[in-house]
Amino acid sequence: MIRPVGIETEYGLNCEGFREEIDFGYEASMVVRAARVEGAFRGWDYSREDPYLDLRGTRAERLERDPKDLRDSTAKSSKMSAAELLANTVLPNGARYYNDHNHPEYCTETCTSLKELVAQDKAGEHLLWTCQQARNESARDGRVLVVKNNTDYHGRSYGTHENYLVPRELPFQRLVDGLLPFLTARQVLVGAGKVGCEGPVAGETLFQLSQRADFFEEKVGINTTARRPIFNTRDEPHAAKADWRRLHVIAGDANRSEYVTALKAGMTGMVLDALVEGVDFETDLRDPVRAVKDYSRDPGLRATAETKSGKDVTALDVMEGYLEVLESRGAEGEERSWVLRQWRELLDLLRSDRAGAGDRLDWMAKWNLMEELGGVGGLDEATRRKLDLAYHLVDPELSLYDSLVESGKMRRLVSDAAIEAAAGDPPTGTRGAVRGLILRRFGEHVTNMEWDSVTLTLDGRRFEVKMEEVLGDVVDRLDRIFTEAPDMAAAIADIKSGGKGR
Amino acid sequence: MIIKHGGMWPVLETDAPAKPTVSPTKPKQKEDDELDERVKRIIREIPDPTPQPGGE
Numbered sequence: 365m366i367r368p369v370g371i372e373t374e375y376g377l378n379c380e381g382f383r384e385e386i387d388f389g390y391e392a393s394m395v396v397r398a399a400r401v402e403g404a405f406r407g408w409d410y411s412r413e414d415p416y417l418d419l420r421g422t423r424a425e426r427l428e429r430d431p432k433d434l435r436d437s438t439a440k441s442s443k444m445s446a447a448e449l450l451a452n453t454v455l456p457n458g459a460r461y462y463n464d465h466n467h468p469e470y471c472t473e474t475c476t477s478l479k480e481l482v483a484q485d486k487a488g489e490h491l492l493w494t495c496q497q498a499r500n501e502s503a504r505d506g507r508v509l510v511v512k513n514n515t516d517y518h519g520r521s522y523g524t525h526e527n528y529l530v531p532r533e534l535p536f537q538r539l540v541d542g543l544l545p546f547l548t549a550r551q552v553l554v555g556a557g558k559v560g561c562e563g564p565v566a567g568e569t570l571f572q573l574s575q576r577a578d579f580f581e582e583k584v585g586i587n588t589t590a591r592r593p594i595f596n597t598r599d600e601p602h603a604a605k606a607d608w609r610r611l612h613v614i615a616g617d618a619n620r621s622e623y624v625t626a627l628k629a630g631m632t633g634m635v636l637d638a639l640v641e642g643v644d645f646e647t648d649l650r651d652p653v654r655a656v657k658d659y660s661r662d663p664g665l666r667a668t669a670e671t672k673s674g675k676d677v678t679a680l681d682v683m684e685g686y687l688e689v690l691e692s693r694g695a696e697g698e699e700r701s702w703v704l705r706q707w708r709e710l711l712d713l714l715r716s717d718r719a720g721a722g723d724r725l726d727w728m729a730k731w732n733l734m735e736e737l738g739g740v741g742g743l744d745e746a747t748r749r750k751l752d753l754a755y756h757l758v759d760p761e762l763s764l765y766d767s768l769v770e771s772g773k774m775r776r777l778v779s780d781a782a783i784e785a786a787a788g789d790p791p792t793g794t795r796g797a798v799r800g801l802i803l804r805r806f807g808e809h810v811t812n813m814e815w816d817s818v819t820l821t822l823d824g825r826r827f828e829v830k831m832e833e834v835l836g837d838v839v840d841r842l843d844r845i846f847t848e849a850p851d852m853a854a855a856i857a858d859i860k861s862g863g864k865g866r
Numbered sequence: 867m868i869i870k871h872g873g874m875w876p877v878l879e880t881d882a883p884a885k886p887t888v889s890p891t892k893p894k895q896k897e898d899d900e901l902d903e904r905v906k907r908i909i910r911e912i913p914d915p916t917p918q919p920g921g922e
Contacts, residue, residue, distance in 0.1 A: 374921045380913040388919050434919045465921040509912065522921025588922035614922065736898075737905065746914060753915045754908050762908050771901040 365476045366699055367633035368529040368794065368834050371485050371625070373618055374467035374522040375492050375510050378753065382506035388434075388466035389441035389449055391499075391508060395468045396451040396461055398498035399491060401787075403803055408452035408462065409814040418586045419536055419597040419609060428590035434520060436466065454813045456788055456803050457487060458796030465589070467522050468492060468510070473796030474529070474834050478626040478699045483778045483786035485625055490783060493758040512618045513756035514575035517749055519562045521579045523588065524618040526629060528611040529603065529834055534640050539611070540584055540595050541648065542639040546632070547594050547615045548652040548669075549682035551577060551660055553710055554628040556617035557727030559752040560745070561661065569661040570748070571740045573727045575617045577660030583652050588614055594652055602815035604832040611636070615656070620756060620765035622777035623706065623724040630703035634690055643693065647685050648672045663731060665714060683711060723775050729768055730755055795831040798842045802829075809852045822852050829859065 377395065379386050416424045441449055452462040458473030470488035475481040489512060496510040515521050530539070555573035563578030572578075585593035596614045603610065613632065619625045638645070648671055649655050655669030659679040668676035677685075687707050695701040706724070713721040714728075722732040734740045734751060743751070751764065760766040768774040790800035795816070802810060802818055811826065812819035818829045833839055842859070849855035 376918055378913065378916050378918070380916060430920050434917055436919055466919045467921045516918040517915040518917040520918060520920035522918070525922075589920060592922075733905070736902075747909060749915055750909050750912055751905075754905075754912055757912070762912055764905060764908060767901060767904050767908070771897045773901070 365697065365793070366478055366630060367636055368474045368476055369481060369629045369633060370472045370474045370527045371481065371524065371629070372469060372471040372527065373485070373488060373512060373524045374464060374469045375758070376467065376513055376516060376522060376756075378509040378511050378757075380507050380509075384505060385437040385439065386506070387437040387440040389436070389438065389463065390444070392463040392466050392468050393441065393444065393449050393451045394503065395492070395495045395499050395508065395510065396453065396463050397448075398495040398502070399453060399455075399461060400494075400498070401453070401455055401491070403456040403807055405454040405803055405807065405810050405813055406452065407447070407812060408450070408454070408460065409812040409817070409819065412814065412816075413600060415598055415600060416586070417599040419599040424586050428587045430520070430590040432519065433589075454799070454803065455491075456790070456800050457484065457786060458790035458799045459484065459488065460815075461488075461491070465522070468495070473790050473799070474527075474794045475791040475796075476793055476835065477791065478630050478702070479778050479782070480786070480791040481629055482622045482625050483782045484791060486622065486778065486783040487787040489620075489758050490787060493760070496759060509762070510758045511753060511756045512620060512758055513556065513753070514618050515558065515562065515578075517560060517562065517753070519566075521563070521576060521592075523576075523614055524616055526611075526613040526616055526632065528613065528633060528636055530609050530611050530636055531640060532601075532605075532607055532609050534609075538639060539609075542645055543635065544583060544595055544652050545645070545647040545649050545682050546635050546686055547613065548649055548656045549659060549679040550628070550631065551617070551656070551727075552665060552679040552683060552714065553631070553707070553725060554617065554619065554624050555660065555725075555727045556619055556624075556756070557730040557752070558660075559748040565657065567657075567661055571663055571731065571734070572660040573663060574656075574660040576615065577656045580615060580653055580656050594656060603834055608834075617726070618756065619726050620763075621724060621726045621729065621774060623775055624726050626777055627703060627706055627710075627724075630699060631686075631707060634695075634700060634703060635686060638690060638693065643689060645686055645689050647682060649677075649682070663727070665718070680711060680714060683707075687711065723773060726755075726765075729765070729774060732773075733764065733768070793839075794835045795833070795839050795842075798831060798839060798846060801843065801846045805846060806852045806855070820852065820856070822856060827856050827859075 460471040472484040492510045551574040558575045561569040582593040584595045586597045594615045598612045601608045601610045650670045658667040722728040755764040757763040790796040809820045811821045820827045845858045
């Protein structure tokens with residue numbers, strides 16, 4: 365079992381052929397609402413959400429917005445109710461699917477297995493593709509291509525965030541110090557690759573490792589839509605707050621590679637495991653904000669950044685340092701062992717025969733493809749950008765990632781059958797399994813949902829089932845109750861009696 | 867591409883795009899030709915990236 369983790373992805377909408385000005389809020393909503401998933405719940409309980417709360421113990425007065433953000437039309441969306449526009453949907457697999465900031469967002473349930481995480485994430489890609497088809501078949505105006513990436517290539521970014529459950533007793537500063545160099549350098553393995561350069565400090569780079577590096581302006585902070593920090597301090601645990609933090613990692617890319625999705629969550633989880641257990645990685649960077657861009661903008665992997673002690677280190681050096689510490693500790697379980705093996709193999713490949721890492725790493729796969737077509741420097745800019753965009757399209761007929769998979773050039777980690785199953789079944793062993801179970805068996809009684817509670821209505825009375833633990837005894841007990849109860853009344857009675865010793 | 871830290875933002879030398887080590891050349895296979903054709907078709911069929919709102 366790995367550290368509990370979920371991934372939330374805001375998908376892009378590449379829109380063409382519209383006769384009228386595009387209303388992105390409306391289009392995102394229409395894409396989400398195109399989902400035809402049996403047993404889904406429409407709604408979401410926002411009452412306990414507060415994105416202004418900061419891990420440093422404060423509450424922000426406001427969150428920054430990008431003043432240069434696209435001011436899109438609201439001609440259609442302004443006529444929609446908030447519920448229609450947000451289109452909140454809880455899927456039977458426990459995932460949340462909705463319109464977030466004019467992008468369809470798919471949030472997986474918490475997973476404790478890397479393969480389950482990949483399958484859940486891929487189930488999201490497949491869902492978005494079906495929604496794209498449904499939207500384009502029914503809409504009167506324009507064509508929308510859904511894209512799993514993080515940039516519009518016009519200076520605006522949308523996010524792919526990982527969420528890790530970490531104990532609150534782990535001191536905040538230790539978490540920051542231990543993670544910052546890792547989050548700065550990990551793009552060398554888990555970056556999705558990007559053509560060009562944009563954002564507040566654009567350069568003349570033809571190709572870089574990360575979709576997101578251009579957009580980071582601060583080391584630590586609470587903002588996510590402007591002045592983006594490498595370490596985000598949002599404090600919404602969606603779990604028992606006294607015990608847990610939800611580490612909200614925004615310094616990551618939308619990956620298509622199954623290996624990279626697993627590696628990203630596995631590596632980060634193992635670094636967190638070590639920090640929780642008191643391990644010191646003894647790595648630091650004098651200026652991570654500069655380093656994250658320098659590293660990204662040099663696909664030759666020779667760019668260095670200075671440590672506080674004055675040493676120049678490459679991204680590979682930083683990742684090597686973290687890996688050596690973890691290797692010396694050993695790995696518990698099959699998946700953690702897999703992470704260390706892949707981490708080692710890929711670092712070695714990047715040092716010796718980088719092209720060979722293109723069967724697993726997104727950025728290297730893109731690079732290899734462009735090299736085969738004439739070289740990154742030999743292709744015109746428009747073709748490079750189209751190649752980049754096409755890699756991330758969720759339509760398998762138009763996706764270069766899917767083309768590479770079909771031609772045997774990208775490795776898979778999970779089967780199509782596992783992905784199909786993940787579209788309907790929640791990950792095992794976490795509260796997501798309980799949420800899915802409740803939807804499946806007692807969906808008609810559900811009146812509200814959020815990550816850590818489900819509200820049920822029976823005979824005119826409301827019952828809130830709290831799920832502040834992500835996994836463990838309480839979750840197991842709830843799972844047994846909702847599995848065995850013959851009806852809703854029996855389940856509620858069982859919970860009220862404390863589970864009769866279950 | 868070599869990035870040097872100047873006084874301000876990194877100076878980009880313009881020698882050439884950084885190039886990963888080239889793998890030994892393999893004979894082109896049928897799958898490669900099919901992939902090439904597919905890539906060309908996709909590039910013809912898809913539009914340029916279009917502006918979108920930022921997110922998160």
